[in-house]
Amino acid sequence: MALDRELVGRSYPPSAVYEVGRAKIAEFATAVGALDPVHLDADAARAAGHPDVIAPPTFAIVVSLDAAFVVLSDPEVGLDYSRVVHGEQKFTHHRPVRAGDRLVATTTIDAARTVAGNDLLTARVELAGEDGEPVCTAVSMLVARGA
Amino acid sequence: MTVEVGTELPEQLFRVTRADLVRYAGASGDFNPIHWNERVALQVGLPGVIAHGMFTMALAGRAVTAWTGDPAALVEYQVRFGRPVVVPDDDEGAELTVRGKVAALLDDGRARVDLTVTSGGEKVLSLARAVVRLP
Numbered sequence: 001m002a003l004d005r006e007l008v009g010r011s012y013p014p015s016a017v018y019e020v021g022r023a024k025i026a027e028f029a030t031a032v033g034a035l036d037p038v039h040l041d042a043d044a045a046r047a048a049g050h051p052d053v054i055a056p057p058t059f060a061i062v063v064s065l066d067a068a069f070v071v072l073s074d075p076e077v078g079l080d081y082s083r084v085v086h087g088e089q090k091f092t093h094h095r096p097v098r099a100g101d102r103l104v105a106t107t108t109i110d111a112a113r114t115v116a117g118n119d120l121l122t123a124r125v126e127l128a129g130e131d132g133e134p135v136c137t138a139v140s141m142l143v144a145r146g147a
Numbered sequence: 148m149t150v151e152v153g154t155e156l157p158e159q160l161f162r163v164t165r166a167d168l169v170r171y172a173g174a175s176g177d178f179n180p181i182h183w184n185e186r187v188a189l190q191v192g193l194p195g196v197i198a199h200g201m202f203t204m205a206l207a208g209r210a211v212t213a214w215t216g217d218p219a220a221l222v223e224y225q226v227r228f229g230r231p232v233v234v235p236d237d238d239e240g241a242e243l244t245v246r247g248k249v250a251a252l253l254d255d256g257r258a259r260v261d262l263t264v265t266s267g268g269e270k271v272l273s274l275a276r277a278v279v280r281l282p
Contacts, residue, residue: 031174032205033161036218050219057212057221058205062175065201086200088274090225096218139225 003112003119007077012070015105017130018063022099025055032056042099054096060127061089064138067105068123072142077109079119079144087120088141094134102130110139117146150258150281156247159210163198163232164240171202185236197231203243203271204228207264210245211277214260222257223278232266241266247277256281 029039034056037044045053111122127136180187188196212218234241250261262275
């Protein structure tokens, strides 16, 4: 089904808080082979000027993709989840994600169009601290392949 | 380091095995079976188990952070997932080659790096770009 352009600009309520832990950062960093000590050792991170270990640049996806997927459960969007693939991803880091962060994700539909029978939907997820400090803007373009 | 338009990043080679995909699935929380179950991957029309696009993006990003020496210096990073990386069920896995070149010098001591990411000679990411703060 063709996506409704009226969806553009639609926002969803903020997510529950995601608390970033050192162990999760270490697990993710190890899984992608990012073994810089700033990801693994709080003392090394502090020596580099960070308050605690920082996450590798794509770690934000752990929080942001679930937030982007809220659009898929919106009945007015009507995308078939089983046909959805990840088309594009962009991160803009306002500062590195770090252990101790309590992140809240707010999702907005930035674009919706249908091209050659495929539905393309761009969800922008703003990750911020509980106090509103901007941390990362994660933009996911999701593609629902035409039947 | 001296950086100008056209400066090339050291080429990075990565091997991606099924075990790497299972580990990434656990770490990222993305348990889509097309990344670990051949039967499901074939059923949905893929040539086999494929790597998470986000895993490929993470590895390509390492070529940039290894070059700058500072993971926090990568301020913007974007990719388009062009072609899946098929990961065979053997000990060798798939090979990923990441090349990068400085495409533009921006204000505030930043530079844009364009990446070329291939597997088996085919481009797997397109429009892969990073903006980094130069040391």
